[in-house]
Amino acid sequence: MSKAVTKTFALYIIILIIVAGVAAYVGYQYGVSAPRPVVKKRYKMGLVLKTLTNPYFIEMKEEFLRLSEKLGFEARVLATATEQEVEKQVSMVEDLISWGADAILITADDSAGIVPAFKSCREKHVICIAVDTPVAGDSPQSVTRADFFIGPDFVDGGEKVVDYVAKLLSPSDPSKAKGKIAIFLGVPGAGSTILKLKGIKKGLSKYPGLVVVFNQTGMYERARGASLAEDLLSAHPDVVAIISENDLMALGALERLKALKRTDIIVTGMDAIPEACQSILKGELKASVNQRGADQVREAVFAAYKLLAGVPLEKKWVDLPAMVVTEDNIVIRIQELSELGMWPP
Secondary structure, eight states: OOHHHHHHHHHHHHHHHHHHHHHHHHOOOSBOOOSOOOOOSSOEEEEEESOSSSHHHHHHHHHHHHHHHHHOOEEEEEEOSSTTOHHHHHHHHHHHHHHTOSEEEEOOSSTTTTHHHHHHHHHTTOEEEEESSOOTTOBTTBOOSSSEEEEEOHHHHHHHHHHHHHHHHOTTOGGGOOEEEEEEEOSTTOHHHHHHHHHHHHHHTTOTTEEEEEEEEOTTOHHHHHHHHHHHHHHOTTEEEEEESSHHHHHHHHHHHHHTTOTTSEEEOSSOOHHHHHHHHTTSSOBEEEOOHHHHHHHHHHHHHHHHTTOOBSOSEEEEOOEEEOTTTHHHHHHHHHHTTOOOO
């Protein structure tokens, strides 16, 4: 066997070991083997987040940095101040491309507004992965703008939280649950907002006794959640439950309800952030939905490794099953947060 052939074979074996080692660590199951990939010594990966004022996205950042140390890629994390600055996110992606990023993970403030960023990545041959919120034009049936999408199953989460509210209102027979319901929505136009509402409506369709009397946006912000709660009680003092599309709005609502001495109203959130979990332990917030931020980033990073190595993915769209967090299973979520250094709050 010639020296050239021997060297080529050795390189191929090393590449297979690298890919297999990363797969064993992350536990990713969505790729398939492919012809000889090309591997760099150290990749550059960027993460663009909607904000770092929401612990849900802080969880993503922490996992991304942890993986950077474990797997050896150079990491850079950027975030907008609020979840309403998609133009800045596009600029951040351009900055990461100039930095030399091999792959960029993006949690978009707006599904349509982020499209130019994905186009830029395509033009510059940079792997672009949508996390949490899909880019406009992509769907479970066709993913063409992003190289991969992973997010929580927002529809499943919305439906399950309604099921839990119905159970609280009518423990012996949830199908007979009755009362006026309020929905606090996230950022208009965001894929997460749209899909969560779709799930909530799907859940409500099973309970004819539950009637939506208030459906307003709180922009995923705590202060707006408090304001919405006050507006709600002025218009519908007999409301029985508030279903919030994130924990921050739910926690803001709880603060205002407590001040108004209306702690009888059921409030649920989504994201299962540390403060929300603490509220569940106190018996205040009744439920949240674990959106699995760390799991999303972990799977996205490994998908990037596979793609950079030239290995095609078996699935380009993955929805992680929702888990409703209540007083009955809160210990599981607390353990996850502890491992990320995010517990106690």
